[in-house]
Amino acid sequence: MIVGVHNQVDKPLFLTDKGRSAMLRDLYAQEWEHFRQDYKKSFWTIMLVSLVIAVVFYMLIVKNPQTVKELLATLAQAFEAKGIKSGGTSTYFFWTIFKNNVQATFLSVLVGIIPLIILPAFSAIITISTISILLASVAIQNQPWINILVYGILPHGIIEMIAIFLSGSVGIFLSLTVFRRLFSRNRHHYSVKKAIIQSLKTYILVILPLVLLAALIEGYVTPILIHKVV
Numbered sequence: 001m002i003v004g005v006h007n008q009v010d011k012p013l014f015l016t017d018k019g020r021s022a023m024l025r026d027l028y029a030q031e032w033e034h035f036r037q038d039y040k041k042s043f044w045t046i047m048l049v050s051l052v053i054a055v056v057f058y059m060l061i062v063k064n065p066q067t068v069k070e071l072l073a074t075l076a077q078a079f080e081a082k083g084i085k086s087g088g089t090s091t092y093f094f095w096t097i098f099k100n101n102v103q104a105t106f107l108s109v110l111v112g113i114i115p116l117i118i119l120p121a122f123s124a125i126i127t128i129s130t131i132s133i134l135l136a137s138v139a140i141q142n143q144p145w146i147n148i149l150v151y152g153i154l155p156h157g158i159i160e161m162i163a164i165f166l167s168g169s170v171g172i173f174l175s176l177t178v179f180r181r182l183f184s185r186n187r188h189h190y191s192v193k194k195a196i197i198q199s200l201k202t203y204i205l206v207i208l209p210l211v212l213l214a215a216l217i218e219g220y221v222t223p224i225l226i227h228k229v230v
Contacts, residue, residue: 031206034198035166042169046121050128050165058132065140071133094219101160101211105167109199109207112174115182120171124164131157151225156218163210167203174199 035043061067079085083096108123131153138145177195181187 027201027205031202034202038173038198039166039169039202042121042172043165046124046168046172047161047165049121050124053125054128054132057129058136061133062136062139068133068136068140072137075130075133090219090223093223094215097218098212098215101163101215102208105163105207105211106203108164108167108171109174109203110171112171112199113178113196115175115179117172117175117179120168120175124161124168127164128161148226151228152222155225156214156222159210159217160214163207163214166210167207170199170202170207 061071082100084093084100088096104123104127108120111119134153135145135149138148174195177190178192181190181192184190
C-alpha cells in the first residue's frame, strides 16, 4: 500500500525582521500595560518617598561634617567590598557597576516572594541615601555640588534610579500577589506563578536593559564629564 504524501508549504523557521519588530512591539506594549495596571502607583510612591527621605537626610547630615566624613568612609568601605574601586579601567568600572546593580535590582524583585510589602522598596531608599551622602560631602568641602549632580550623577543616575524604582515596584506587585493569595478571601483569583512569570519578563525586557545602559554611561561617559568640572 502506498501512502500518499501531501505537499505542504514549509513555514519559515525564523521570523523576518518585520516579524521580530512586531513581536517586540507587542512585548513592550504588554509591559506598558503591566506598568499602568500593576506597577505605576508603587513606582511613583517609591520615588516620592525616596526623594523626601534623601532631602531630609541630606539636610540633617550636611550640618555635621564629622558625621558626613564617617558616613563617607563607611560608604567607601562598602563600595570597596563590592569591588568598586577608584583607579580601575573604564571597562572594569562598567562591569563592576553592572554586576552590582543587576544583583540589587534582581534582589528587589526576588524579595517580593516574601509577603512583606515594603521590603522591595528598601534598595531604592538605600541607593538614593548614598547620593545624599556624596552631595553632603561635596557641600562641606565648599565644592560646586550642582556641577557634581549635573555631570557626575544625573547622566547615569536618572536611568539607574528608574531601574531601581521599577524593580521595587515589581517586587511590591509580586509581594501583594503572594499576600492576597495567602490571606485574601478571593485568593483563587490571584496566581503567584503568573505574577512570577510577569515579574521576570519585566526584569529581562525592561529593568536589565536600563541597568546596562546606566552602567555604560557611568563607566564610559560620566568620568569624562566629571573631569571637566572637578
